[in-house]
Amino acid sequence: MRYVVISGGGTGIGRAIAERHAAAGDQVILLGRRMHVLEQTVEYIGHSIAKAPRAIAIPADLTRVDDVERLKATLDDKKITHIDVLVNNAGGADVRHAETLSDIAEQWIQDYKTNVLTAVLLTSALRSRLTRPGGRVINISSIAAVQGAGDSYAAAKAGILGWTYSLATELGPEGITVNAVVPGYIENTEFFGDRMTPERHQRLVNRTVVGRAGRPSDIAETVFFLASREAEYITGQVLHVNGGAIYGRA
Ligand SMILES: NC(=O)c1ccc[n+]([C@@H]2O[C@H](COP(=O)([O-])OP(=O)(O)OC[C@H]3O[C@@H](n4cnc5c(N)ncnc54)[C@H](OP(=O)(O)O)[C@@H]3O)[C@@H](O)[C@H]2O)c1
Numbered sequence: 001m002r003y004v005v006i007s008g009g010g011t012g013i014g015r016a017i018a019e020r021h022a023a024a025g026d027q028v029i030l031l032g033r034r035m036h037v038l039e040q041t042v043e044y045i046g047h048s049i050a051k052a053p054r055a056i057a058i059p060a061d062l063t064r065v066d067d068v069e070r071l072k073a074t075l076d077d078k079k080i081t082h083i084d085v086l087v088n089n090a091g092g093a094d095v096r097h098a099e100t101l102s103d104i105a106e107q108w109i110q111d112y113k114t115n116v117l118t119a120v121l122l123t124s125a126l127r128s129r130l131t132r133p134g135g136r137v138i139n140i141s142s143i144a145a146v147q148g149a150g151d152s153y154a155a156a157k158a159g160i161l162g163w164t165y166s167l168a169t170e171l172g173p174e175g176i177t178v179n180a181v182v183p184g185y186i187e188n189t190e191f192f193g194d195r196m197t198p199e200r201h202q203r204l205v206n207r208t209v210v211g212r213a214g215r216p217s218d219i220a221e222t223v224f225f226l227a228s229r230e231a232e233y234i235t236g237q238v239l240h241v242n243g244g245a246i247y248g249r250a
Contacts, residue, residue: 001025001026001027002021002026002027002084002085002227003026003027003029003080003082003083003084003085004018004021004026004027004028004029004083004084004085004086004087004227005028005029005031005083005085005086005087005122005126006018006021006028006029006030006031006087006089007031007032007062007087007088007089007090007118007119007122008031008032008089008090008091009028009029009030009031009032009038009041009057009087009089010030010032010034010037010038010040010041010057011032011037011041011189011190012186012188012189012190012191012216013089013140013183013186013189013216013219013220014030014032014087014089014090015041015216016215016216016217016219016220017087017089017216017219017220017223017224018030018041018045018055019044019045019049019220020217020220020221020223020224021085021224021227022045022049022050022054022055023049023050024224025050025054026054026084026085027054027055027056028045028054028055028056029055029056029058029075029080030042030055030056030057030058031057031058031059031060031062031071031090031122032057032059032060032090033059033060033061034059035057035059038057038058038059039057041055041057042055042056042057056078058071058074058075062090062117062118062119062121062122063113063114063117063118063121065121068121068122068125069125071122071125072125072126075126075129080129081129082129082130082131083126083129083130083131083135084130084131084134084135084136084227085135085136085138085227086122086123086126086130086135086136086137086138087138087140087223087227088118088119088122088123088137088138088139088140088160089140090114090118090119091114091115091118091140091142091156091157092114092115092191093111093150093152093153093191094106094107094110094111094114094152094153095150095193095195107152108152108155110152111150111152111153111155111156112152112155112156112159114156115153115156115157115159115160116156116159116160116163119139119160119163120163123137123167127171130171130174130176131176132174132175132176133174133175133176134175134176134229134232135171135174135175135176135177136176136177136178136226136227136231137167137171137176137177137178137179138178138179138180138181138223138226138227139160139163139164139178139179139180139181140160140180140181140183140219141157141158141160141161141164141180141181141182141183141238142154142157142182142183143182143183143184143185143240143242143245143246144157145157145158145160145161145182146158146182146240146246146249147246160180161180161182161238164178164179164180164236164238165236168235168236169236172235172236177226177231177232177234177235178235178236179226179234179235179236179237179238179239180237180238180239181219181222181223181226181239181241182238182239182240182241182242183214183218183219183241183242184204184207184208184214184240184241184242184243184245184246185204185205185207185208185213185214185242185243185245186213186214186215186216186218186219187201187213187214187215188215188216189216201213204245207245208242208243208244208245209243209244209245210243210244211243212243213243214241214242214243218241219241222239222241226239
């Protein structure tokens with residue numbers, strides 16, 4: 001049985017990744033700030049997907065060092081000493097209308113913390129537990145990183161790509177692959193909150209060549225493949241999943 005840690009595993013894309021892995025018999029460990037949201041997903045997986053308990057929830061704000069330390073201690077308590085797959089999926093955009101310099105500074109710091117620091121702290125904390133050889137780290141970036149849209153968010157998600165390359169170089173000799181998945185527009189997540197309108201939805205769909213919005217399962221299937229043994233020769237790569245909204249950019 002593989003151990004799969006998924007940050008932001010209670011909602012949207014992370015939840016779909018958790019469901020996909022649990023359905024395959026993996027033990028999934030879901031992280032997020034809201035325990036009740038994580039618990040709902042754990043309950044759903046337990047009732048509808050996996051026969052044995054295949055999901056556990058650990059609440060943590062992954063921008064906080066003390067929370068990440070606590071998470072490590074919780075894994076120790078649960079005797080989870082090796083992690084086969086780490087999916088750095090937690091993220092989001094700070095959508096405040098920033099005009100003053102202090103607002104701009106806060107927005108950039110917040111987006112950096114939410115999208116980069118969460119992944120870096122979690123990976124650093126779990127690094128020594130990653131299975132060698134065979135471990136997998138999969139980082140979720142965004143189409144914003146390569147086409148703009150939301151300046152501080154785009155910059156943070158682009159930062160994830162550079163970090164993915166560095167980590168792939170460091171961990172490759174130990175038999176661990178590190179890749180980034182770059183979603184285009186994915187509906188049915190909490191990402192857009194109440195900011196999605198029918199017009200905006202249609203505009204985003206029109207940018208694809210397949211004529212539909214992405215589904216969380218589109219990303220989950222991609223992550224599941226990258227996490228497989230068959231993907232062991234793929235590392236340091238950026239995989240776009242966007243219905244053709246943009247083609248083949250690094
Ligand atoms: N939906 C899209 O169109 C789209 C497109 C490109 C990229 N993405 C990326 O895909 C990833 C998943 O997003 P989603 O669309 O599934 O949206 P979502 O439903 O809002 O998922 C984001 C998850 O991250 C968790 N999270 C946020 N900040 C956290 C923190 N400080 N510590 C721990 N967990 C935290 C949230 O849980 P809590 O709030 O409970 O902490 C939530 O479960 C994100 O990285 C997002 O940037 C999404």
